[in-house]
Amino acid sequence: MTNINKSLYLIAITAITFFMLNELSSLWFGIEKEKEAIYQKDKTVLDNLMKAQLENVKILSDLLSSNEFVIKGYEENDPEIIRRYISPIWNKVRHEKLTYEIHFFKPPAISFVNFSNFNTIGNDVSDVRADIQWVTTSFKPSTHLLMCKSYAGLRATEPIFDKYGNILGGLSLGKKIDWIPNVLKENSEHDSFLVYERNATNTLVQKYYNSFIEDKEIIGNYILADRTINIPAEKIEQIDFKKKIQKIELNEKTYYLNIYPIVDFNKNTMGYVCTLTTLDQFFEKFEIDLLKSFLLIFGTAFIIFYLTRRRTNTILKKISFIKQLTNKIKNKDFTRLHEIPLAKNDNSLWELQNNIITMGLELEKSYNFLKEENKEKDQKLFEQFYYDALTKLPNRNKLFEDLKFDPRSFIALLDIKDFKQINDVFGFEIGNLVLEQVTKTSLTEITGYYYNIYRIGSDRFIIKNNVLMEQEDFIEFIQKIMNSIENDTIHTDDDISVSIEMYAGICFDKESKLAKAEMALTKAKRQSKDYVVYNENDTEKTLHSQNLNTINKIKTAVENDNILVYFQGIVNKNEKIRKYEALVRLQDGDTVLSPYFFLDIAQKTKYYPSITKAVITKTFEQFEDKEFLFSINLSASDILNEETNRFIKQQLRDSHHANNAVFEILESEEIYNLQDVQNFLQEIKHLGAKIAIDDFGTGYSNFSHLLNIEPDFLKIDGSLIKNIDTDLRAQQVVKSIITFAKESDIKTIAEFVHSQDVFEVCKELGIDEFQGYLFSEPSPTI
Numbered sequence: 001m002t003n004i005n006k007s008l009y010l011i012a013i014t015a016i017t018f019f020m021l022n023e024l025s026s027l028w029f030g031i032e033k034e035k036e037a038i039y040q041k042d043k044t045v046l047d048n049l050m051k052a053q054l055e056n057v058k059i060l061s062d063l064l065s066s067n068e069f070v071i072k073g074y075e076e077n078d079p080e081i082i083r084r085y086i087s088p089i090w091n092k093v094r095h096e097k098l099t100y101e102i103h104f105f106k107p108p109a110i111s112f113v114n115f116s117n118f119n120t121i122g123n124d125v126s127d128v129r130a131d132i133q134w135v136t137t138s139f140k141p142s143t144h145l146l147m148c149k150s151y152a153g154l155r156a157t158e159p160i161f162d163k164y165g166n167i168l169g170g171l172s173l174g175k176k177i178d179w180i181p182n183v184l185k186e187n188s189e190h191d192s193f194l195v196y197e198r199n200a201t202n203t204l205v206q207k208y209y210n211s212f213i214e215d216k217e218i219i220g221n222y223i224l225a226d227r228t229i230n231i232p233a234e235k236i237e238q239i240d241f242k243k244k245i246q247k248i249e250l251n252e253k254t255y256y257l258n259i260y261p262i263v264d265f266n267k268n269t270m271g272y273v274c275t276l277t278t279l280d281q282f283f284e285k286f287e288i289d290l291l292k293s294f295l296l297i298f299g300t301a302f303i304i305f306y307l308t309r310r311r312t313n314t315i316l317k318k319i320s321f322i323k324q325l326t327n328k329i330k331n332k333d334f335t336r337l338h339e340i341p342l343a344k345n346d347n348s349l350w351e352l353q354n355n356i357i358t359m360g361l362e363l364e365k366s367y368n369f370l371k372e373e374n375k376e377k378d379q380k381l382f383e384q385f386y387y388d389a390l391t392k393l394p395n396r397n398k399l400f401e402d403l404k405f406d407p408r409s410f411i412a413l414l415d416i417k418d419f420k421q422i423n424d425v426f427g428f429e430i431g432n433l434v435l436e437q438v439t440k441t442s443l444t445e446i447t448g449y450y451y452n453i454y455r456i457g458s459d460r461f462i463i464k465n466n467v468l469m470e471q472e473d474f475i476e477f478i479q480k481i482m483n484s485i486e487n488d489t490i491h492t493d494d495d496i497s498v499s500i501e502m503y504a505g506i507c508f509d510k511e512s513k514l515a516k517a518e519m520a521l522t523k524a525k526r527q528s529k530d531y532v533v534y535n536e537n538d539t540e541k542t543l544h545s546q547n548l549n550t551i552n553k554i555k556t557a558v559e560n561d562n563i564l565v566y567f568q569g570i571v572n573k574n575e576k577i578r579k580y581e582a583l584v585r586l587q588d589g590d591t592v593l594s595p596y597f598f599l600d601i602a603q604k605t606k607y608y609p610s611i612t613k614a615v616i617t618k619t620f621e622q623f624e625d626k627e628f629l630f631s632i633n634l635s636a637s638d639i640l641n642e643e644t645n646r647f648i649k650q651q652l653r654d655s656h657h658a659n660n661a662v663f664e665i666l667e668s669e670e671i672y673n674l675q676d677v678q679n680f681l682q683e684i685k686h687l688g689a690k691i692a693i694d695d696f697g698t699g700y701s702n703f704s705h706l707l708n709i710e711p712d713f714l715k716i717d718g719s720l721i722k723n724i725d726t727d728l729r730a731q732q733v734v735k736s737i738i739t740f741a742k743e744s745d746i747k748t749i750a751e752f753v754h755s756q757d758v759f760e761v762c763k764e765l766g767i768d769e770f771q772g773y774l775f776s777e778p779s780p781t782i
Contacts, residue, residue, distance in 0.1 A: 034282045037257045042275045045188045054143040057156040061173045065158035072166035072225045079113040090115045101174035107136040128203040130266045135170040143264040150208040193227030196271035217233035247372045329360040387453040391439040396456040412463045412478045413517035417501040419459035437490045504531035552599045563614040569776035579629035582619040631662035639680045658688035718752030725757040
């Protein structure tokens with residue numbers, strides 16, 4: 001194929017491409033226009049149907065409100081007159097389904113004669129019949145929709161006057177609206193269904209409510225009523241009723257769902273009429289128009305192709321040359337640009353060539369500049385990924401990279417003793433200063449060439465040897481490091497002196513070094529030793545055996561519904577119980593285990609979500625008929641589990657006491673740093689629940705981050721409360737928490753209140769509520 005032919009084919013393809021883009025644009029705008037047209041057409045049909053029905057009811061209400069026997073019954077205060085003369089009319093219109101209700105009232109809204117239920121005479125229905133009050137006070141008729149005590153329907157309300165124009169009472173005629181889907185389909189040929197807002201039925205008396213929902217389906221916050229097509233419950237849950245037009249997949253077919261709100265007399269939305277439409281006819285017409293347009297474009301392109309073929313050779317050569325230039329620019333080869341002089345020809349292609357050369361030279365300058373700039377950015381990203389921002393030490397990522405190339409090296413995991421208390425007592429700035437000083441004066445100055453040091457956590461460091469050595473020499477070096485740190489006192493500008501001690505876990509194995517060093521560190525802390533060397537025989541096997549035994553107990557308890565919930569009361573300053581905290585327990589034969597013996601292991605198994613669900617389910621059941629607030633503990637892992645997350649929100653939607661639920665979130669870095677956690681907290685607050693931050697003051701406390709969560713309660717950690725009657729430092733920390741909480745309108749709760757002295761100090765400091773064995777021990781009953 002010659003260059004000329006290629007160019008002409010390219011022109012043809014380009015024309016077709018523009019054609020297709022134009023048609024696609026027309027299709028998109030056409031679809032939007034057609035959707036709106038169908039929506040408005042169905043709306044017109046629905047409006048006309050509703051208007052016609054309201055007119056029918058209005059005509060009847062006009063006749064009855066002016067009936068001489070009706071007026072006589074009011075004037076003589078004798079409902080039997082109305083009952084006797086209107087009953088034949090009532091029987092006829094009810095039989096012909098022209099109306100569902102004929103109800104006469106006395107001002108402001110006192111039942112006088114109710115043909116639907118004669119036993120209601122004398123009842124005041126002003127709480128649900130604002131329309132009657134309006135009619136009997138404004139003296140004006142009204143036609144509208146309303147959900148009253150017995151049904152949802154169209155209503156015509158008329159004032160009744162005596163011959164002197166004095167108001168005697170009011171008349172309400174009503175007709176149910178369940179007929180709408182079937183009649184709407186007859187007039188529009190579109191399937192439809194009727195959905196009520198669940199809270200709109202709050203006005204229904206219980207016996208009428210039971211009758212109302214007999215042939216309907218409750219789905220979350222909605223009630224699915226009459227329909228001309230089967231709609232699965234999960235589809236209703238997916239619908240956004242605030243959006244008037246949306247797509248929906250039903251029976252393997254795509255529909256457009258049109259939503260028309262039903263607004264009652266009080267301007268509240270009581271439900272929605274929804275129609276299902278398709279664009280089949282639109283697409284059929286579009287395909288025909290598309291074919292016509294394509295044939296026209298194809299014929300035109302062919303003519304242009306034929307007429308311009310002889311004139312394209314030179315153009316194509318120039319285009320080919322320009323293409324070569326652009327490819328060189330694309331490949332960052334700018335050498336050729338310096339060899340080509342700018343042309344003086346006014347031809348547009350020559351001008352294009354000149355522009356491309358000029359642009360390429362400018363791009364060369366920009367590219368060289370960005371190349372240098374990116375080197376600096378790459379270096380910064382490398383440092384951020386592999387190095388700790390505070391101490392400038394290599395981080396966990398760098399450790400794992402280095403271990404790949406040096407699997408025979410030894411590691412020691414060092415942990416600062418009671419670093420949390422340093423943060424709690426002196427603040428984060430002093431805590432950061434301690435980390436910097438330990439790194440600078442004690443670790444990096446000693447390690448030198450033969451060792452690497454890494455910071456892998458808030459107060460955790462790893463030391464790794466870079467050269468082969470004996471295990472005894474490595475242990476001796478770690479002892480030297482720890483002695484150097486413990487002999488060094490850190491001084492701040494505020495004359496604060498801080499002494500540091502450390503634990504160490506050492507691992508000589510080639511596999512899973514960090515996990516094994518962690519086990520050794522845990523053992524060192526538990527046994528209060530300076531360091532422990534990992535030993536598979538006395539550590540891992542024993543630990544694994546204990547863990548497997550605990551996991552079997554958890555599995556049995558979950559399968560046999562032996563996850564128990566105990567409740568501990570929380571009191572106010574008058575020692576009156578205001579709420580309860582739900583506490584998980586596990587039934588193991590005749591023994592009830594506390595969380596200490598199984599919860600940490602459970603969180604690492606597949607059974608943990610089942611435990612969380614059991615606690616939530618049993619707690620909601622316990623308090624479903626009680627007015628106490630109740631709190632349930634959640635961890636960040638509970639929130640991040642999608643199934644547990646959905647389960648919690650569904651429980652809140654289904655509960656009648658969602659506003660009594662309090663979720664205690666364990667204070668951790670995750671609740672402040674993970675957007676998914678904060679989004680969940682906002683969602684459950686929107687559903688009515690309250691938020692408490694548990695164990696506040698345990699080391700992650702960050703007042704500025706706390707404001708983003710907007711909790712309702714702060715539960716001050718028991719470690720700060722248990723000795724607060726004698727520990728002045730604890731009092732200072734608690735005072736600062738209380739001051740912040742009061743300024744932020746957050747209630748405070750003291751945990752671990754075990755004596756009267758502790759209780760009195762907490763009250764004096766201004767804590768709002770109290771929990772502990774002084775008032776209430778955990779119990780399976782309330």
